Amino acid sequence: MGDQSDDGDTPAALKQRIAALEHQLGIDDLTGLATKQWFFDYFAENARGADALMFIDLDDFKSVNDNYGHATGDLLLVQIASALKTAVGDKGKVARVSGDEFVGLFHGIDDQGLEAISGEVLTAISKCQVPVGELRVSRHASIGLAKVKHGMKPRNALIEADKALMEAKRTGKQKAVLLKERGLQLATGMPSVEEVHLGLNRREIGYFVQPIFDIRQAELWGYEALLRWRRPxxxxxxxxxxxxxMTEAYNYGATPPLEAAHATAAWAALKQQKNIAFNISSAFLAKVADQKLDWVQTIVGDIPTDHIVFEIVETVVEQNTSDVSRVVSQLREKGIKVALDDFGIGQSTLSRLQTVPVDYVKIDKHFLASAIQSPRDKDILFRMIDLIRASEAKPVVEGIETEEQLALVLETSADYGQGFYLGRPNPTDHWDASPPEMPRR
Known part of the structure; x- marks a missing residue:
C-alpha cells in the first residue's frame, strides 16, 4: 500500500533521509531557536513534577505584519528570540512553537522564581524595537504558566499553560498568569463531574462530523466523528x-455516548456509504490489548469493517508497546483502517512508522500553516509527505483553511485533506441537507 519514492529508497536510505529531515525539524530557520518538535521531545524526556511551562504570546503582533509588512515582523521576531535566549539563559529551555508564540520549560522552579523570570521575559520583549522610518515598532507579550504534573504529556502541559495565557489576555494583557488548579477550573468555565454526568444522561454529548476529501479525485472520502456537547x-x-x-465521570457511573457513536457510524457507513473515523486513546487501546475485537462493535455498532477508521494519537507510537502494536495489527487484519493523528507535534519520529505500520498519517495543521509563510517550511512539508508515502502510509493534510492552502497541498503528493475550507464539523443532518463538496479551483 502506498507508493515508493521516486529514487527507490532502500531501508537504509530511507532512514538517512528521515534523520536529515528530523534534524531540520529541530531548528527554527528564522529565529534559530528550537522548534516545537524539538521542545516536545525534550519535554517528554526531561520534564519532572517540580518543573513549570511558560507559554508566551505576543500581544497584537498581527498588526505589525498588516501595517509594516512581514519583513518588519520577521525582524522583530528575530530580536525577541534573541532577547528570550538572553533572559532565560541557563535557567531553562526556550523554543518557538508557531508564528508569534514561544514556550519555555524551567526545572525545579517555585512560584517566586516563576514570577521573577516572567518579569524578566516581559521586560526583555518590550524593549525590542525595529525602526521603520521615524517609527520604532515594538510589542508587549502575555504569558501563561502551568505547573508540570508527574507523568504529564507535553501537549497537556501546553493546554494548561494556554488556559492561563487566555486568562492573561482576558484580564488586560502584558502580564503573566499562573492559575491554581481550582482557579483554573473557575476561570475557564470547566464543567464539574456532576455536570458532565447530567449532560451524558440527557444525551447532550454526541458527535459532529467533519468531511475528509480525496483531494486527487476531488471526491468525499469520509468523515471524522468529533465529540461535541450541546449545552441547554x-x-x-x-x-x-x-x-x-467525562473520563473521570465514568468512574462515578456515567455511561459513554455509545448510542450517539452507533448512530453516527451507521449514518456515515450505511446511509452515506463513506468511511467514518473515530479517535481512540492509547490508554483505551492498552486496556483492550488482551481482549478480542468485540469492543469494536461496542464503539461503532454493526457496520462493515472496511468503512471503519480508528485514529490513534502519537503517544501510541511513542510508547511502541508490543500490546498496542498487536492491537493495531489485529485491527488491520480485520479490514479496519488505522490512522496516526496529529503527526508531528509529539515525541514520535517518522522512523517509528516502520515499527508500528498504519494506513494513514494525519499531518498536524501547524506544518501547513508554516509552509504558507516560509519556503523552508514548505520544503519540510513536501519532504515529510514523500517520506510518509515511502513508509507505505497515505498522508492526510489537516488544517486546510484557505484556498491558498488547498492550492499548496495539491502541489504535494498527499492523498487526502481536511480542514474548515473543505468543511467544518457539523451535525449529520446538516450534511444531509447540504452534502459536502470539495471547493472548485
Missing part, C-alpha cells in the same frame, strides 16, 4: 473543555 443554553462545547472530566 445553545452553547456548543468542544472536547478540550470536558473530555478529561
Amino acid at each position: 443554553n445553545g452553547e456548543i462545547v468542544g472536547p478540550a473543555q470536558f473530555l478529561e472530566t
Whole structure:
C-alpha cells in the first residue's frame, strides 16, 4: 500500500533521509531557536513534577505584519528570540512553537522564581524595537504558566499553560498568569463531574462530523466523528473543555455516548456509504490489548469493517508497546483502517512508522500553516509527505483553511485533506441537507 519514492529508497536510505529531515525539524530557520518538535521531545524526556511551562504570546503582533509588512515582523521576531535566549539563559529551555508564540520549560522552579523570570521575559520583549522610518515598532507579550504534573504529556502541559495565557489576555494583557488548579477550573468555565454526568444522561454529548476529501479525485472520502456537547443554553462545547472530566465521570457511573457513536457510524457507513473515523486513546487501546475485537462493535455498532477508521494519537507510537502494536495489527487484519493523528507535534519520529505500520498519517495543521509563510517550511512539508508515502502510509493534510492552502497541498503528493475550507464539523443532518463538496479551483 502506498507508493515508493521516486529514487527507490532502500531501508537504509530511507532512514538517512528521515534523520536529515528530523534534524531540520529541530531548528527554527528564522529565529534559530528550537522548534516545537524539538521542545516536545525534550519535554517528554526531561520534564519532572517540580518543573513549570511558560507559554508566551505576543500581544497584537498581527498588526505589525498588516501595517509594516512581514519583513518588519520577521525582524522583530528575530530580536525577541534573541532577547528570550538572553533572559532565560541557563535557567531553562526556550523554543518557538508557531508564528508569534514561544514556550519555555524551567526545572525545579517555585512560584517566586516563576514570577521573577516572567518579569524578566516581559521586560526583555518590550524593549525590542525595529525602526521603520521615524517609527520604532515594538510589542508587549502575555504569558501563561502551568505547573508540570508527574507523568504529564507535553501537549497537556501546553493546554494548561494556554488556559492561563487566555486568562492573561482576558484580564488586560502584558502580564503573566499562573492559575491554581481550582482557579483554573473557575476561570475557564470547566464543567464539574456532576455536570458532565447530567449532560451524558440527557444525551447532550454526541458527535459532529467533519468531511475528509480525496483531494486527487476531488471526491468525499469520509468523515471524522468529533465529540461535541450541546449545552441547554445553545452553547456548543468542544472536547478540550470536558473530555478529561467525562473520563473521570465514568468512574462515578456515567455511561459513554455509545448510542450517539452507533448512530453516527451507521449514518456515515450505511446511509452515506463513506468511511467514518473515530479517535481512540492509547490508554483505551492498552486496556483492550488482551481482549478480542468485540469492543469494536461496542464503539461503532454493526457496520462493515472496511468503512471503519480508528485514529490513534502519537503517544501510541511513542510508547511502541508490543500490546498496542498487536492491537493495531489485529485491527488491520480485520479490514479496519488505522490512522496516526496529529503527526508531528509529539515525541514520535517518522522512523517509528516502520515499527508500528498504519494506513494513514494525519499531518498536524501547524506544518501547513508554516509552509504558507516560509519556503523552508514548505520544503519540510513536501519532504515529510514523500517520506510518509515511502513508509507505505497515505498522508492526510489537516488544517486546510484557505484556498491558498488547498492550492499548496495539491502541489504535494498527499492523498487526502481536511480542514474548515473543505468543511467544518457539523451535525449529520446538516450534511444531509447540504452534502459536502470539495471547493472548485
